[in-house]
Amino acid sequence: MPLIALGLNHLTAPVQLREQVAFDEANAGPALQELSREPGVEEAMILSTCNRTELYVSVAAGAEGVPEAWLGRHHQLTPGKLDEFLYRHDEDAAVRHMFRVATGLDSMVLGEPQILGQVKDAYQVARDAQTLRAPMDRLLQHTFAVAKRVRTDTRIGAHTVSVAFTAVRLAEQAFTDLKQACVLLIGAGDTIELAARHLADKQVRRLIVANRTLENAQELASRHGGYAIGLHDLPQHLAEADIVISSTAARTPIVTRPMVEKAIGVRRRKPMFMVDIAVPRDIEPAVGELEDVFLYGIDDLRQVIDDNRRSREAAAREADAIIDLQVERYMAWRRALTLRNPAVDMRQHAEAHRDEVLEKARAMLARGKSADEALAFLANTLTNKLLHHPSARLREAALAGDMELLHAAGRLYGLDEKEPDGEA
Structure with a gap:
């Protein structure tokens, strides 16, 4: 689900064009809902100020061009009119851009504080329009924390001229x-x-x-x-x-x-x-x-x-260093969402075996077998079922000399941990 930041600002577009693509408080919510209905759009937020109009969008693979096409169509612009004025950031670059915008590093007034309030307002409009899900909601919360840290740890906001x-x-x-x-x-x-x-x-x-x-x-x-x-x-x-x-x-x-x-x-x-x-x-x-x-x-x-x-450029460099670190932290969390967790599969696999063997043990008791005999069957059968595949793979690894897998198995099951020495 690619993340995209798309927009234009005071550096890329004249005020006449910024006027044409601006969203006000009244139409931002309906526009967001319209955008969210576009094919492939999963999440969306619109940030529109006197100096910028930006779309932050998560889209399905193959729908990367949808936000740009929608922006021009929504404002009834001639196709291609925005091409030379738009900038676009993808994935980690989009996260970095959002952090820089919220901290005032991308503002006409370097470090100006009002933009953070405008980002918070945009976030609330998107929440009210129900166009955010967990990934972008988490991104916005992370953004507010980063902006607070930059304000606390640097002098980016000192003597700011609004x-x-x-x-x-x-x-x-x-x-x-x-x-x-x-x-x-x-x-x-x-x-x-x-x-x-x-x-x-x-x-x-x-x-x-x-x-x-x-x-x-x-x-x-x-x-x-x-x-x-x-x-x-x-x-x-x-x-x-x-x-x-x-x-x-x-x-x-x-x-x-x-x-x-x-x-x-x-x-x-x-x-x-x-x-x-x-x-x-x-x-x-x-x-x-x-x-x-x-x-x-x-x-x-x-x-x-x-x-x-110029007086705040040194603080801006410090702020960028903080942002780079926080971008990687958020992206690591985002990547983890796409990874299949083997622990979940392993537990479901074990529970399926447990239920199967437990049902057979109960059937033994119903047929008059003793409790000890049923418990022994349950313990032995469950142990064999749970260890069959791992044992087979480890035997293959030993024969092939695959020490990496053997050591990984030792770490996984805690077999490489030395027992504490007993007293003499």
């Missing part, structure tokens, strides 16, 4: 004194929560939080001294914002070009700085063509993040 922090840092460069800026945050997830914390530390003049669910916006805004609005009120408040940071799970843009054009007019051409860290994008790309608007997308943050990456 995407949210990078967005705030760019905003600070545009507005040297954030204490004079009004910031609009769109969304209420972990990334926006982190951005809100950083902005509160900078003591921004005003913080507005917009979200589809007003209660969620109010909860986040109250923690950071902000003001909450629903998305339907966004056009009325957009002109107030000097800085806009957006990260939602919406499938279509929330902020459109006409909406921003109107806001810029109200602002009398006062510049607006916008950061869209959502995939699919929240802010219509055409907004970036407007004068007095500075629009940054998720891929534009890469250079800022790369400057901070």
